[in-house]
Amino acid sequence: MASTNQSPQYQKAEVKFQNAQTDDERIECLEEMMRECPKHKSSEKMLANIKTRYIKLKKKIETEKKTKKSAVRAGIKKEDLQAVIIGKTKTGKSSLISRLTNAKPTISEYDFSTRTPVVGMMDYNGVPIQMIEVPAIESDYYDRGVTNSADTILILITDLSQLAEIEKKIERAPGKRIILLGKTDLLSENEKRKISATLQSKKYNFLLISSKTKEGFEQFKEKLFQSFGKIRVYTKEPGKTKSNRPIILHPKSTIRTVAEKILKGFSSKIKETRIWGPSSKYPGQVVGLNHEMKDMDIVEFRTR
Numbered sequence: 653m654a655s656t657n658q659s660p661q662y663q664k665a666e667v668k669f670q671n672a673q674t675d676d677e678r679i680e681c682l683e684e685m686m687r688e689c690p691k692h693k694s695s696e697k698m699l700a701n702i703k704t705r706y707i708k709l710k711k712k713i714e715t716e717k718k719t720k721k722s723a724v725r726a727g728i729k730k731e732d733l734q735a736v737i738i739g740k741t742k743t744g745k746s747s748l749i750s751r752l753t754n755a756k757p758t759i760s761e762y763d764f765s766t767r768t769p770v771v772g773m774m775d776y777n778g779v780p781i782q783m784i785e786v787p788a789i790e791s792d793y794y795d796r797g798v799t800n801s802a803d804t805i806l807i808l809i810t811d812l813s814q815l816a817e818i819e820k821k822i823e824r825a826p827g828k829r830i831i832l833l834g835k836t837d838l839l840s841e842n843e844k845r846k847i848s849a850t851l852q853s854k855k856y857n858f859l860l861i862s863s864k865t866k867e868g869f870e871q872f873k874e875k876l877f878q879s880f881g882k883i884r885v886y887t888k889e890p891g892k893t894k895s896n897r898p899i900i901l902h903p904k905s906t907i908r909t910v911a912e913k914i915l916k917g918f919s920s921k922i923k924e925t926r927i928w929g930p931s932s933k934y935p936g937q938v939v940g941l942n943h944e945m946k947d948m949d950i951v952e953f954r955t956r
């Protein structure tokens with residue numbers, strides 16, 4: 653959006669909007685931008701555009717509040733990164749969640765053995781990810797609210813024919829989709845190739861996995877993390893190795909955001925910042941507070 657001929661207050665609000673970390677902050681900025689946008693003919697389009705963005709964002713916040721309520725009703729406290737596993741009965745949802753997390757649900761050869769959502773935490777290289785097994789999608793125990801609140805929806809199938817029915821049930825869920833074709837230990841190489849080709853041709857984000865042999869597990873964890881659209885930044889102290897637990901940030905977060913996440917007000921105490929990794933031109937590059945971070949960067953702060 654062009655911000656020529658706009659008041660300094662407007663421009664300030666726009667910059668603030670671009671750097672906002674939460675939707676509530678974005679709403680505040682858009683309100684400010686609406687107030688500050690000149691009310692003459694030449695800015696009409698611009699004002700209309702801001703209003704549209706404002707209404708859209710308001711709606712999004714409203715939906716999120718509703719779905720959160722529904723998940724709370726199910727007794728689940730939503731963590732930052734949350735994925736649900738959905739699918740028909742006996743596709744291996746309980747087996748998968750028990751392999752990946754601390755949850756220990758009943759695994760059984762009988763239908764509908766999981767009747768309430770099962771919640772577990774997975775640690776992926778220091779990144780905590782919450783996983784929830786939702787009762788079988790064709791059963792009365794299925795809980796749409798839990799699926800709707802998830803950041804990522806893992807669709808576990810054992811046959812391509814199951815996909816259409818599941819997709820129909822989750823049409824309105826906002827989470828990213830990953831298709832997991834499970835129990836690959838029961839398939840021949842040829843069968844796997846065929847299934848992959850079909851899913852590929854339909855442009856699905858998918859993986860073939862087996863809870864029995866752990867085939868595809870490492871790729872799956874990375875794909876799952878990527879689906880959240882966040883980046884990992886590690887901190888290090890001078891002369892030491894990097895931290896084990898990364899800080900999870902929005903893409904394009906700056907050094908300032910990292911510092912403020914560590915401690916409020918910390919960014920004003922920094923004397924020098926060095927970085928290693930994807931966003932650095934060379935290892936140990938000295939950068940300023942506005943430097944943009946990339947996934948897997950390492951940051952070292954020296955303070956006054």
Ligand SMILES: Nc1nc2c(ncn2[C@@H]2O[C@H](COP(=O)(O)OP(=O)(O)O)[C@@H](O)[C@H]2O)c(=O)[nH]1
Binds near residue numbers: 745862
């Ligand atoms: N061969 C094989 N069997 C599996 C796999 N995952 C689950 N199973 C079996 O499939 C049945 C249903 O598993 P479960 O995890 O309870 O499925 P859910 O109903 O989707 O939760 C059980 O008999 C499991 O032992 C797998 O990766 N390979």
Ligand SMILES: [Mg+2]
Binds near residue numbers: 745
């Ligand atoms: Mg189950």
